[in-house]
Amino acid sequence: MKKWMSMLLAAGMALSLLTACGGNTGDSSTADGTSDASGEEAPKIVLISNQKSGDLGPVDAMFEGAARAEADFGVTVKTMEVTDAASYEEEIRAMGKEGYDLILTTFSPMTEATKAVAADYPDVKFAAIFQNINVDGETYANVWDTEYRGEECTYVTGAIAATLSESGVLGYISGDEASGVCEAASGFMQGALSVNPDVDVKFMSVNSYEDPAKAKEIANAMIAEGVDAIQTDAGNSQIGVIEAANKAGIYVSGDVSDNSALCPNGFYAYMGIDFGENVYQAIKYFVEDSFPGGEHGYMNIASGTYYVDLTLLDALAEALPEKAETIAAAREVGEKAIEAIQNGEIEVVHDIEPPSMDRVRNY
Template sequence: MSLKLISRRAVVLAATLATMAPGLALAQAKLKVAGIYTVPFEQQWAGRLHTALKAAEARGEIEYKASENVSNADYERVMREYATAGNALIVGEAFAVEAAARKVAKDFPKTAFLMGSSGKPAAPNFSVFDNYIQEPAYLSGMVAGGMTKSNKIGMVGGFPIPEVNRLMNAFMAGAKEVNPKVEFSVSFINSWFDPPKAKEAAFAMIDKGADVMYAERFGVSDAAKEKGKLAIGNVINTQPQYPDTVVASAMWHFEPSADRAIKLIKEGKFAAEDYGQYSMMKYKGSSLAPLGTFEKKVPADIVTKMKAKEKAILDGSFTVVVDDTQPKSTAK
């Protein structure tokens, strides 16, 4: 067979394959994605982003690189490096670096940015998201309200920003629904990752009678465990690490948001939008973790009420109020 004939057949075969599977080349190309986090991967919030993107990488959809513990002062430089390196999508948190992050996005209009932010999306390429998990936080509050014997619940948060406040307020509302007598002690450690400081704050509340702790930060469950009290988890399920302490957890799942962004970029349809809704239960962006080791310990009537409320949230007949105001202590 002549070289010309072989070459001609190769061209025909390539054309045929392209007709049969026009998206083949696109599907085979791995999207370059970068994650930038100001905290370690083990921190709950950043951990959810990292886990979702690692899952996409494991499926072979993306090529993923990430940086942890990036200081606010260094954030813009790292963003620019990843954008210059040709990453199609950059994911991270812009809460403390809003101006810098938006400036970088403006300088790289062909790069998609999906950033945790309290602000609005900015055309053409800066999308925002947040962990809108107030729905499972409400449900976990119902569980806490049914489990407290002293009617005193302690709550330790990172910073009193809207993203934290709304979860605490939803939790408090859920607890009050099933137990109007419950009182709350609320404090903030002004850090996203300082387990020893959170632990000390929890100890102080337990010493004043709190027998259930809302662990918005790492360290709180450790205090509860040491003192023989109970805890409610946030963002991730830590019951495997604290089987006799953590009763329930309001879970955040970043997968719906990450998968949507990746899909839209591959289709050439990514645009600036607010991804907040994809963190809600309706889109499987959040859930209440299984009661697990506490399944038989939570009062049956509380479980019944909680499951009824969960159903009402999912069918739209009940809406958890988004209250971004700073929660206050009610304990005397």
């Protein structure tokens, strides 16, 4: 792909010279793998999502990442939405038959279909977003799959929460107890303990990502037990937690999106995930001939995929001037934690077992 990129740049320079001299360059296109002005065939890239766009979340972010790659690398990325699980393999295979050079698929429901087609098209590159393929002794030389590690992000929010807390009792409310949730809750506990070795973190699961009412009940019960800062990891259920925090006047951190409008005097952070960066990186690796096929990648703070928006603390300090000093200290703690994670000074333990403060204390 480096050759194609070099040819594209050279063609662009030649085109500029011809235009300046009044030359007639004719018509050319790089869409759908057709030839560019240099005569070199442009790469064919497709992003296949198993969820619909318009979600103001991961899929929209992925499509944005593809658009950013188009602008930066001069490629064209076809986007598809295939929501019928029975059609995953058929649609992916159709792209292989059509001669696509890079096929990106999304989330674990597409894993088996991606593996099946990748095995039959060894010359095609596959980027498996948020999937586990090159693991447990399996290796697909033409597949780069990426795992998301949220525990680094929650380490930061846990450290901030422990700094903000007056009671020393924090809460973590999740949608379920899947491994990804457990590792994130463990990360929160680790971050909190880094600030206050005597802190306590209460963990509860709603057992649903779509039950704000139950989540609110759990949050209110925690608040009654002295919890004054809660981290959510519960999808739509988080709304109930945030509402309870707003009414009780305590701190709360959300998951994935900024819901500070629901709790302007207490919403201090959220676990930001930029799925678009993963898509952008895959396309960048491909066009630069550095595609990490056969590797299992990790998306985390260091990769720029996860982030904590510390500016929310600035807004909180303005809303709560009487607590501005504590909030400023919390922001500094967050900044230092992010920097230490990025440079390797802090290595957050990856723990997928059900969250336990006793176990985390003994890491």
